[in-house]
Amino acid sequence: MNITLKIWRQKGPNHVGAMETHKMTEVSGDMSFLEMMDVLNGNLIREGKEPFAFDHDCREGICGSCSMFINGEAHGPGRNVTTCQLHMRSFKDGETIHVEPWRSAAFPVIKDLSVDRSSFDRIIQAGGYVSVNTSGETIDANAIPIPKHDADEAFDAATCIGCGACVATCKNSSAMLFVSAKVSQLSLLPQGKPESKQRVIRMVDQMDLEGFGNCTNTGACEVECPKGISITNIARMNRAFLSSNLTSK
Amino acid sequence: MALTGLFLCLFLVGHLLGNLQLFVGGEEGREAFNNYAQFMTTNPLVKVLSYLTYAGIIFHIVDGFVLTIQNRKARPVKYVVEKGNLNSSWASRNMAVLGTILLVFLVSHMQSFWYVMHFGDIEIVDGVKDLHSVTVDFFNPAINNLAAVMTGLYVFAMLSMAFHLNHGFQSAFQTMGINHPTYTPVINFVGKAFSILIPAGFASLPIYLFIIQS
Numbered sequence: 001m002n003i004t005l006k007i008w009r010q011k012g013p014n015h016v017g018a019m020e021t022h023k024m025t026e027v028s029g030d031m032s033f034l035e036m037m038d039v040l041n042g043n044l045i046r047e048g049k050e051p052f053a054f055d056h057d058c059r060e061g062i063c064g065s066c067s068m069f070i071n072g073e074a075h076g077p078g079r080n081v082t083t084c085q086l087h088m089r090s091f092k093d094g095e096t097i098h099v100e101p102w103r104s105a106a107f108p109v110i111k112d113l114s115v116d117r118s119s120f121d122r123i124i125q126a127g128g129y130v131s132v133n134t135s136g137e138t139i140d141a142n143a144i145p146i147p148k149h150d151a152d153e154a155f156d157a158a159t160c161i162g163c164g165a166c167v168a169t170c171k172n173s174s175a176m177l178f179v180s181a182k183v184s185q186l187s188l189l190p191q192g193k194p195e196s197k198q199r200v201i202r203m204v205d206q207m208d209l210e211g212f213g214n215c216t217n218t219g220a221c222e223v224e225c226p227k228g229i230s231i232t233n234i235a236r237m238n239r240a241f242l243s244s245n246l247t248s249k
Numbered sequence: 250m251a252l253t254g255l256f257l258c259l260f261l262v263g264h265l266l267g268n269l270q271l272f273v274g275g276e277e278g279r280e281a282f283n284n285y286a287q288f289m290t291t292n293p294l295v296k297v298l299s300y301l302t303y304a305g306i307i308f309h310i311v312d313g314f315v316l317t318i319q320n321r322k323a324r325p326v327k328y329v330v331e332k333g334n335l336n337s338s339w340a341s342r343n344m345a346v347l348g349t350i351l352l353v354f355l356v357s358h359m360q361s362f363w364y365v366m367h368f369g370d371i372e373i374v375d376g377v378k379d380l381h382s383v384t385v386d387f388f389n390p391a392i393n394n395l396a397a398v399m400t401g402l403y404v405f406a407m408l409s410m411a412f413h414l415n416h417g418f419q420s421a422f423q424t425m426g427i428n429h430p431t432y433t434p435v436i437n438f439v440g441k442a443f444s445i446l447i448p449a450g451f452a453s454l455p456i457y458l459f460i461i462q463s
Contacts, residue, residue: 006329019329072332098330105323171333171342172320213323214316216344217420223336232428239426 001027001093005040007052008100010109013116017109019098029089033076034059034066036088054113061085061226064161067168068113069100074165074224082163082226102164104173105211117164119210120178126206127199128182130191141191150188157184159227166221166229172213177221179207180237181229187240197244204241250316251421253309258418258443260302265450271384272457279374279381286380290366310352317345340412341420347413354406361387388458400459407452414444 002025010017024043027036034056041051057065066083070076076086091097099113107115132138158181166177183200186192192199215234222231267289270282289295333342340347365371365383372379390396418440422428427436 008329017326069328072328072330073335100328100330103324103326103328105325169336171324171337173323174320211323213320215424216316216320216341217416217423218333218337218341220333220336231423235423235426235428237426238424242426 001029001088001091003027003088003091003094004096006096006098008113009052010101010112012111013108017112019100027088029087031088032059032084033068033070033086033088034084052113053111055115056084059084062161064163067102067115067117067164069102069168071098074102074169075163075226079223080226080228082161085226102168104164104167106173106175107164107167115164117162119212120162120164120175122210123175123179123203123206124182127195127202128186130186131195132191144190146189154185154188157181157188157229157233160185160225160229161227163226165224165226167212169220169224170213170215171218171220172216174215174221175207175210175212176215176234176237177225177229177231179203180231180233183237183240184233196240197248200237200240200244201248204237250309250312251424253305253312254417255421256305257302257309258414258447260305261447261451265447268451268454271381271454279379282381282384283374283377283379286366287377306355310348313345313348338416340416344413344416347409350406350409351413354402354409357402358406385458385462388455389462390459391462396459396462400455403455404452407448410451411444411448414447415441418443 002023005022005024006019007022008017009020022040022044024036024040027039031039034054037052037054044051055065055067057063059066061082061084064082066075068075068083070083070086075081075083077090078086101107101109101113102115102117104115106119107117110116160178160181162178164178167173167175170177183203186199187196217231217234219231222229267285270278270285272278273281289299362380362384366378366380371383374382386392388396388400393399419433419437422433422436427433
């Protein structure tokens with residue numbers, strides 16, 4: 001198949017970017033989107049031009065590195081897929097495909113399609129952990145009985161790969177789905193309960209500090225999330241945030 | 250936004266129930282409506298409620314503006330291509346626009362009726378201010394040249410309110426942390442019904458008054 005690509009080109013964080021057009025021929029429908037980008041970059045290198053910078057790592061849909069906004073959607077068309085799991089057969093022959101980086105004040109562009117998502121790391125550092133005694137007396141996690149329903153909900157939340165699609169797709173660049181998934185994953189389990197109050201307050205405060213927008217419940221995040229994280233997590237976090245602020249001293 | 254929004258939903262119910270008296274015709278209707286208007290502007294308990302409503306509206310507006318500015322700042326560079334319609338409802342993405350339409354409507358609406366009732370030059374009939382005539386005449390093409398335009402604008406404003414409520418009602422519960430496999434579908438259903446019935450009820454009045462007087 002033949003396609004026309006319009007890809008965001010931006011030299012560095014302080015440069016102004018613009019869309020650049022490239023035509024590609026003989027693209028196989030079985031290629032992943034990233035493989036197609038590899039071929040394009042190979043062509044550009046052979047022509048002595050600058051390849052496009054983009055993030056990728058596992059290419060198995062679990063690392064959360066790939067971060068392209070394709071044809072107006074985070075990770076492109078299709079549901080529950082990351083860009084690396086998106087195949088060219090999802091596009092039509094002759095189609096024009098727009099490829100942009102995640103756009104958010106909290107995710108500054110490093111170069112082209114690559115953005116700095118360390119704001120997510122700082123949110124995790126603020127409270128997204130469980131303090132465990134590792135002196136050698138560590139209790140086996142499986143020794144504590146956990147209701148099946150809680151375990152399932154915690155696991156569903158834990159499938160978040162921190163890719164940032166929720167922020168990218170939210171019209172307000174809100175990080176509520178990511179933060180609420182992390183808060184839920186830890187706070188639903190007994191090991192995470194002792195720190196649950198301070199965790200939600202600290203993580204939400206850090207989220208606000210990073211310059212993410214506010215949640216207006218459009219629900220776009222849960223639709224575009226490659227792991228299908230539900231916005232019920234956001235409601236849970238809102239509950240926890242409210243009650244923690246009311247009850248913590 | 251959630252708390253003030255839901256509080257204002259209660260106000261809408263009260264306001265609509267009062268307005269529905271305009272469907273009662275003749276002298277009887279006029280008397281009932283004017284006595285009701287008199288009660289609504291003088292009863293101390295209603296006064297407290299009305300000040301709470303003013304505060305609620307102002308807070309809702311200011312909060313809305315502040316949040317919208319923050320949200321715009323959170324994405325300084327816009328997408329070249331963005332397909333929000335594939336993942337969210339139009340109303341949910343345009344609450345600020347819909348709210349602004351409602352604000353313009355509110356100012357005009359309060360100037361037409363609230364201001365006249367409180368501070369305007371209004372006729373006294375049977376010892377009470379005749380707000381009934383002010384209202385009925387407002388939508389009478391023989392008295393108000395702009396009656397047709399006003400009726401159209403009122404219906405347009407109520408359509409905006411329908412979309413605003415359609416997202417706002419259920420969204421308020423999510424913000425307050427209420428999301429439950431059994432209750433949320435009920436909330437969504439009530440919200441949908443509310444967002445259709447309340448604006449339809451309000452819009453029916455100018456349409457009715459305009460038609461019977463044309």
